Amino acid sequence: MTAATAPAAQFELPSDEAASFQKPAWLTDEVVRRTVMPVAVLAITLGFVFKQYLSPFPWTVALLVLWLTVGARAFGIPLPGKGFASFVIGTATAAVFALGWSAGALVSAVGIVVGDMVVRRLPARNAISNASHVAAAAAIGGWIYTLLGGGLGTAAFAPWNVWRLALLCALVPVIQNTTFYLQLRLSPAIAWVDVKLSMRWEATVTILATLLGLGALRLHYSALTPSQYVTFALIICGLTMMSHWLVRQGATGESLQLVHRLGSLITARAEIMQALLDIQVLTRTLVPWQQMGLASYDRQRHEFVVLAETDPTKPPGTRFSASTGMAGFAVERGVATTDTDLPRDVREEWGDIGSEIIIPLRQGEQLVGLWSIRHRLTRMYRQHDASLLDYLAPQLALSMQLDSLVRPVLSASERTAIQVESITATTQELAASTAESAQSAAKVHASVRVLADTLAAGAEDARVVLASADTAHGEGAETRDSGQRMVQTARGVRDATNDAITKLTAAAAIVQEGSEEVARLHAVSGVVQRFGHTIATIADQTGLLALNAAVEAARAGVHGRGFAVVAQEVRKLADKSTEEADGMERAVRDIRATLDRAVALMGRTRSEVLSVAQASGTWSRDLDKIVDAAEAVAAVGGRIAAAAKETANRSAAMANSLVAAREDAERAAMETDSVAAASEEQATSLAALNDAATDLSKMAQDLSAAVAAVRDGGE
Incomplete structure (x- = not known):
């Protein structure tokens, strides 16, 4: 059974009075x-x-x-x-x-x-x-x-x-x-x-x-050609998708900073029960909740055991299945699960009683517990909420696992200290008894036998401490490896952000090229405008020539009638050319105005794209901070592993000392069968036994200090 051995607790809901503001009762x-x-x-x-x-x-x-x-x-x-x-x-x-x-x-x-x-x-x-x-x-x-x-x-x-x-x-x-x-x-x-x-x-x-x-x-x-229209439409679509991706990454990064704050709090305290109230308060900064619970996993019975719960209907020690209902579905998936993720049959079995997020807590590949967030309203939680809380699962699982390992070590150390005090008192009593007559030899023999049994129990406790320390060493190494994987993941996100900055800068260059193309179109429209003006001038001159020809035809009389008809048609053609030239000039002016506005719009677009790229650079630097934090987690895991190894070495030395003391006690018991003449030799043995008890007392103090180092290693 790998369930945490910390005593279960009923913890209280955090108060919202500090965060509330004064408002009329009717305003909801x-x-x-x-x-x-x-x-x-x-x-x-x-x-x-x-x-x-x-x-x-x-x-x-x-x-x-x-x-x-x-x-x-x-x-x-x-x-x-x-x-x-x-x-x-x-x-x-x-x-x-x-x-x-x-x-x-x-x-x-x-x-x-x-x-x-x-x-x-x-x-x-x-x-x-x-x-x-x-x-x-x-x-x-x-x-x-x-x-x-x-x-x-x-x-x-x-x-x-x-x-x-x-x-x-x-x-x-x-x-x-x-x-x-x-x-x-x-x-x-x-x-x-x-x-x-x-x-x-x-x-x-x-x-x-x-x-x-x-x-x-x-x-x-805009009055653009189809190809220009499609080009600008694709540019706007590309800018939209790129802007959305960059802003989403930036907002997610700031959300992860809140997650990192909560994760640091959990990592800093090896005993999970000390951090529960702070976990409640900081979790509410990420998602809404009304009930929260923590449960450890009993591998032998494949059940969860409630450790702490805000719901009074689920007292500590309550058991529930790890294979059925929403908990079973979440354990099977292996990731944070919301009620909206449930299949229809599981949803019907679970019932429509509100919203819930269940986060399986795993240490490596081993399931160690379950974290539950609940609310009475339905469809409250998004997958984004579950993903944020899932980032906390490794730290919370490690804290629960360390809590289950450190607590037995502390208990065994306390029992060892009590036993060492008993050994010291017994040896002093036996030393005084050796000065008495041979009639007290039987009493001394019984006392030494009790002492031997006590030393045997102390040796057994030392072996338990040794096993717990070895396990803590393994878990600390796993923490160090998990932190290194977190470093690799954060570096991957940072590299992806840098790649996005490069692409966005390239998009700004494309917008600049489009602006230059529009400027060239503006120049071409100027040529067309001058061409229309030239046509209008030629049409005016042609009209004057037609007028002169009509005057000369009138002077010629009958002989100039045919020439007069031709002059009149030429004048009509000149007037028509003048009208068309004027229309062309107005159209060209409108096109030039439209192109001017397009150049201005693309300039502003390029400025905004470069601004977003700069903001993304800031986000990339924030990712560097997250990488540093992940490296710190890996370092903490290394310190925990080293402290646990030291604890194991000291526990082994304590076990050896207890075995030697037990052998001395057994020899002392045998010596009590001798006559009073052997009292002096027995006193010498008891003096050695008293020295061994003093050494054991010092070792017990060292063991307590080592356990405290394991417990406080993350602070």
């Missing part, structure tokens, strides 16, 4: 939900009643925005707690510019509902709630934009509309995130949210999503 997350949804519906309805949309209605643009909104729900970044940064803000803002605030809010809401239910597989209630936040923000922000005289369609990109465009791009995410995170903060089901971290990544995703959404909308309005 449900109040926010039921307020935002009617506001969104009412705003959209009033917008359609008062025709606050683009007319004639651009169905092609509406379908494009709807498709982009559905796709954007796949490009979300989960944040610690229940935060979620989504690229849908960019499509919602673009929808207002393209369709008007009422139609834009409606199309965004429909796209979010479809995307959440189809792409993210969320329940209809959650999908509608998410859509109402974005729709309300788009409707309110768009209404303010319209009151300020903001343009729609191509007019939205006009120079006179720049400040209104920027205002709407800021209003929509501010309103949406305010209502969304207020609902999260008021919900009892939501974990603590890191405000600075969430604001930083929400702002980053909002800027990228808005630029990409406006870029896609501007591309739709």
